[in-house]
Amino acid sequence: MALMKSLLIANRGEIACRIIRTARRLGIRTVAVYSDADAQALHVRLADEAVHIGPSPVRESYLVGERIIAAAKATGAEAVHPGYGFLSENAEFAQAVVDAGLVWVGPDAASITAMGLKDAAKKLMQDAGVPTTPGYLGEDQSPARLAAEADAIGYPVLIKAVAGGGGKGMRKVDTAGDFAEALASCRREAISSFGNDHVLLEKWITNPRHIEVQVFGDRQGQVVHLYERDCSLQRRHQKVIEEAPAPGMDAGTREAICQAAVRAAKAVNYVGAGTIEFIADGSAGLRADHIWFMEMNTRLQVEHPVTEEITGQDLVEWQLRVASGEPLPKAQDELAINGWAMEARLYAEDPAKGFLPSIGRLDTFTLGAGCRIDTGVEQGAEISPFYDPMIAKVIAHGTDRDAARTSLATALKDAVIWPLKTNAGFLVKTLEHPDFSAARLDTGLIERAGDALMPPARPDEALLADAAATLSRGGMLAGFRLNADRRAEATFLLDGEPVTIAVAAHAGDEPQRDEALVTQAGQVWRLAPWRATVSAGGDASDGTILSPMPGRIIAVSIATGDRVLKGQKLLTLEAMKMEHTLTAPFDGTVADLNAAESDQVTAGAVLIRIDKDAG
Incomplete structure (x- = not known):
């Protein structure tokens, strides 16, 4: 064909x-x-x-x-x-x-259906000789029977909605006394999210690693694997960094898990790209008898590029050829692992604000060199509130794990994305964390590391001083020295917040540029000159109206030069599906207006400056 x-x-x-x-x-x-x-x-x-x-x-x-x-x-x-x-x-x-x-x-509808419900899929895998996590898959869904089965499995146990996904409909239960409440909560979430409140029980793995195997089948009945990926780095059950192959996977264990994945695909007459997901108990290293089937994803995965990088194969091409009726492009003995690959998901989100999405226009969008970049946006594009805020996938390939890790971290450090906030700094911190560097992986690493992975709230003082000097002279200062004897303190706005910075006295007294972007390890801040808005002795910050959060301007009620009264409506911001009215803090005159209807603005953006009336 x-x-x-x-x-x-x-x-x-x-x-x-x-x-x-x-x-x-x-x-x-x-x-x-x-x-x-x-x-x-x-x-x-x-x-x-x-x-x-x-x-x-x-x-x-x-x-x-x-x-x-x-x-x-x-x-x-x-x-x-x-x-x-x-x-x-x-x-x-x-x-x-x-x-x-x-x-x-993609696969036939029957294959999607067979793998769509976790309990049915697990039974099918057991029949196919694929190792499954100890647990309960029974039809009896009464609370008493489920509690009895949990006791038999031994705590801690995991309750999982059979139709679940994305971390929804899952509860870890540590003691028998907590089981009834956790079951009820899990079922409420499952019926709301999936319309199905049936659950299964699994033994909780205390040091879990998420290992998955890429499989591929064709209409001629052939099924091959393209080796494994490790997706253990997760935050709230969502993958953050993926890599291939899996660290610590020896040849014997790899053969066992990959062949189990092939058996799983053959059990449902699988055609096309699919992923068999396993959970491994990594407490004693990766061992074939401590790796169990979890579920199958009957589609291409977000992290498929790491498999492409280590095998040299284009999986989308494979999909298109198989769908056209052609046999698989390669036989199993023609596939091999070459080097190491690692992928990070770069999101428009603010780690400092609980990873809330950061929406709006990508005025500046550059990433470091040396990596593969898979993206659906470019400079000037809008990150919409309607969809997942992923900006790009950054994929590094190297001769070994450390080479791939270092290359990926370097590319993220060199990222300059503005005015949206991103998780680039968080990703850099994660890649350089001692446990990740040493491949001491499990799905709880990010949660345990906590604040150690949070990027700094402000850049190094030397970088600030350098940027401040740039603003003060309209360009980089020739011979500017951070330890110059003659220094003067000046006030600037760092992402809209006033900061005092020591600047070389000969840098000049008046700002010459509107702003400078300060970058450090993937983080970006906007440094702007401070402009006094009231007479000497007053509170200079009163006249600057900042956007309290990312959003869209839906109404502007004033113009530059207008007289305004305290409490008067200035503009309306739509954010988080609510309208927020910004008002004048005192009587005065609109000196600057930096907002227009339909503008997308970021948190901390300077929207209006009002000069206070004298007296």
């Missing part, structure tokens, strides 16, 4: 761009779909054709299978690639694509 000629990508962002890149290399015409928020998105511009499928919320666009199929039919696309997330593991959608006469780039 010939390779498909046209492909619709039922996804957005980074993975859509990733699929387009391979399809273009193979000479396949691509069709993108997009919501209102994504009208100017990178994946839309990269595709040969693009179709609008609805409003910004995913339930009105990317999750409406009928519109996606209609778009494929209207544009003459032969096949649909779901990417990951959204409809990628929706068996009904997969079948609807096939029923519409289109090619589904």
